[in-house]
Amino acid sequence: MDSLRTLDRVAVPRPPSLLPRVLDVIPRPIVDAVGTALLSVAASAFGFAGLWDLFRVTPSPISPWWALAFALPGCVLIALRDRIPPLLALPVVAALFAGDAATVGGLGSLVVLLDVLWHAVHRATARARRGVAVALVIVAGGFLVFALLRTSDVRVAMLVTLQIATLLGTDYWWAVAVGRAEEVAALERRRATDAAREAVRDERETMARELHDLVAGHVSAMAIRSEAALSTPPDETRDRAALRAVRDASLDAHAALRSMIAVLRDGGDAPAPAPRLADIPELARAAERAGLTVRIADERTDERTTGGRAGTLPALVDQTAARVVREALANGARHAVGAEVRVRLSNGADRLLIRIDSHGGRGASGPALAGSGTGLAVLAECVRALGGEFSAGPEGDGWSVRAELPRGAAP
Numbered sequence: 001m002d003s004l005r006t007l008d009r010v011a012v013p014r015p016p017s018l019l020p021r022v023l024d025v026i027p028r029p030i031v032d033a034v035g036t037a038l039l040s041v042a043a044s045a046f047g048f049a050g051l052w053d054l055f056r057v058t059p060s061p062i063s064p065w066w067a068l069a070f071a072l073p074g075c076v077l078i079a080l081r082d083r084i085p086p087l088l089a090l091p092v093v094a095a096l097f098a099g100d101a102a103t104v105g106g107l108g109s110l111v112v113l114l115d116v117l118w119h120a121v122h123r124a125t126a127r128a129r130r131g132v133a134v135a136l137v138i139v140a141g142g143f144l145v146f147a148l149l150r151t152s153d154v155r156v157a158m159l160v161t162l163q164i165a166t167l168l169g170t171d172y173w174w175a176v177a178v179g180r181a182e183e184v185a186a187l188e189r190r191r192a193t194d195a196a197r198e199a200v201r202d203e204r205e206t207m208a209r210e211l212h213d214l215v216a217g218h219v220s221a222m223a224i225r226s227e228a229a230l231s232t233p234p235d236e237t238r239d240r241a242a243l244r245a246v247r248d249a250s251l252d253a254h255a256a257l258r259s260m261i262a263v264l265r266d267g268g269d270a271p272a273p274a275p276r277l278a279d280i281p282e283l284a285r286a287a288e289r290a291g292l293t294v295r296i297a298d299e300r301t302d303e304r305t306t307g308g309r310a311g312t313l314p315a316l317v318d319q320t321a322a323r324v325v326r327e328a329l330a331n332g333a334r335h336a337v338g339a340e341v342r343v344r345l346s347n348g349a350d351r352l353l354i355r356i357d358s359h360g361g362r363g364a365s366g367p368a369l370a371g372s373g374t375g376l377a378v379l380a381e382c383v384r385a386l387g388g389e390f391s392a393g394p395e396g397d398g399w400s401v402r403a404e405l406p407r408g409a410a411p
Helices: 002-009 018-025 028-045 064-079 086-103 108-123 126-150 154-230 236-266 277-289 315-335 375-385
Strands: 293-298 340-347 351-359 389-395 398-406
Touching: 028 064, 028 108, 064 086, 064 108, 086 108, 086 126, 108 126, 108 154, 126 154, 154 236, 236 277, 277 293, 277 315, 277 340, 315 340, 315 351, 315 375, 315 398, 375 389, 375 398
Parallel strands: 293 340
Antiparallel strands: 340 351, 351 398, 389 398
């Protein structure tokens, strides 16, 4: 019984009724035209006439059915809205309304005029809208002059003219408001699309940078160590050392790839944490496994901290400095096997100074191990974005990388 009561409380969606489905199939201009025509016929059937007796020029009242002669042609123009621009149909419909007001005084032609006016203003440009507004003011002034010619009671003339001006003005204001709201919504959609496209582009750049930083150095080390082993006479001790280095580099590359794949699969916000300056010893050990000899000289001091050691750096400065060191070591392993690399960190005047010098070593003797050329360029961009300076190039028989980062850069 409880389950039956639960089922009774479940809201089962009902299929949509037939009328909305039919209206979705029929073009909207046809629906508007038919609805306006039916309203005009109903108004004539109920005897709506003489609404604008002040403007009637006929000697005696005319049958309300004659109002259809002014309303139905306007309904045809509504049905042809997609072929005949409402802005072009507006003068014709306005003339039909004026003829109706001067003879029958029915309701149908007014409804047609309001419909055509709304769509004309809604679709018009800003300049065309201003033109329509000026035309409405002129029409209202014309009605007022004509009303004053028809009656000596100024209050009646003002009241009737105000009624017509209010109807037309409200219709105009409504169309402008809807048009502006749609323009703002379209602008926001374009901005959202641009923002999404920019986010995708940034994400791709981030992934490319992370793949380069995490994998390129390890793969380069494997290629260079194996190539070095193949280019020399067989030696069991040296060959086994090369195989161990290749194995270690492949395991590191595999772990890095697994980490990034896990991030992409799980939808994480970011890949593995970026290296910090505290990770430089580990980076040096990885470079030594790739065949380099690394010496680290951390000469940073800061009188503002206890013990004379370097103070805490902003996160972005710390990460960027570590990336400079990592990229320099990776390039050394790629292009100068067996080189001696000296990493020197020191403090200048409110700046962190980084210098990596490599000497000796040998380049690849087999097929060239091509680099993307983007690592140093990306680093230079990151350093300069923080207000620092970056340079890299040959020096003597080796290569030198220098970077200066402001220690007070915003994290």
